[in-house]
Amino acid sequence: MSAGKRSTSGQQRATFRFYEELNDFLPPDRRKIAFDYAFNGTPSVKDSIEAIGVPHPEVDLILVDDESVGFDHLLNGGERIAVYPMFERVDIAPLTRLRPNPLREPRFVLDVHLGKLARYLRLLGFDTMYERDYDDATLAAISRKERRLLLTRDKGLLKRNEVTRGYWLRNIQPRLQIAEVVEAFDLRRAVRVFSRCMVCNHTLETVAEASVRDALPAGLRGQFEQVSQCPGCDRLYWPGSHYDKLVDLVSNLISE
Numbered sequence: 118m119s120a121g122k123r124s125t126s127g128q129q130r131a132t133f134r135f136y137e138e139l140n141d142f143l144p145p146d147r148r149k150i151a152f153d154y155a156f157n158g159t160p161s162v163k164d165s166i167e168a169i170g171v172p173h174p175e176v177d178l179i180l181v182d183d184e185s186v187g188f189d190h191l192l193n194g195g196e197r198i199a200v201y202p203m204f205e206r207v208d209i210a211p212l213t214r215l216r217p218n219p220l221r222e223p224r225f226v227l228d229v230h231l232g233k234l235a236r237y238l239r240l241l242g243f244d245t246m247y248e249r250d251y252d253d254a255t256l257a258a259i260s261r262k263e264r265r266l267l268l269t270r271d272k273g274l275l276k277r278n279e280v281t282r283g284y285w286l287r288n289i290q291p292r293l294q295i296a297e298v299v300e301a302f303d304l305r306r307a308v309r310v311f312s313r314c315m316v317c318n319h320t321l322e323t324v325a326e327a328s329v330r331d332a333l334p335a336g337l338r339g340q341f342e343q344v345s346q347c348p349g350c351d352r353l354y355w356p357g358s359h360y361d362k363l364v365d366l367v368s369n370l371i372s373e
């Protein structure tokens with residue numbers, strides 16, 4: 118047995134350093150520096166990280182003495198631990214990432230009270246589940262089962278074991294939140310405006326204007342060859358509608 122530092126009594130210490138946006142979860146005196154963390158027994162690195170205040174779904178890579186480890190790695194004392202966020206921009210491909218790979222076509226499930234953000238995400242074309250009555254267990258289950266990224270303002274929700282893909286929104290205002298999400302997940306190139314219904318999340322279909330003419334405002338009838346229609350709720354989307362203003366608004370936000 119090589120773990121000579123193991124001790125059943127008394128406190129051990131390890132040195133932690135958190136990178137990039139993981140520092141948002143730390144008190145000011147622990148941000149962007151290495152600090153000592155004291156513990157008893159041999160806790161997992163995951164439990165230690167969460168005890169320090171960082172929800173594990175935010176973490177993508179853990180180095181213990183320069184070796185990448187999984188969440189279940191046990192601490193014995195004396196280690197130097199570097200913890201990187203889910204979407205660290207430096208190239209860490211050769212190392213063990215804790216998640217299979219970054220979300221190429223990100224799909225979302227949103228915590229309650231994030232209805233405006235849900236509409237913005239759908240407006241940009243992102244598959245977004247949102248219902249006002251989802252409880253925490255439901256949100257976690259959807260996220261896990263459908264591999265959806267759980268967006269929330271509730272750090273406690275991200276600490277649930279079954280949540281492996283999650284992100285804590287720093288901003289409170291929906292307009293700032295949509296800009297934050299696009300930036301955090303590098304979504305600009307994946308934006309497809311008017312491809313999805315803002316209200317019910319279905320993918321829009323192109324239909325001949327003549328087939329839905331009666332449902333269009335009188336002044337617009339006969340102006341287009343085609344319009345978009347939601348197969349879920351029959352809502353129509355057409356060029357020049359008031360949704361265009363939303364597109365402009367959101368485009369401006371995410372280009373800033």
Ligand SMILES: [Zn+2]
Nearest residue numbers: 314317347350
């Ligand atoms: Zn719809």
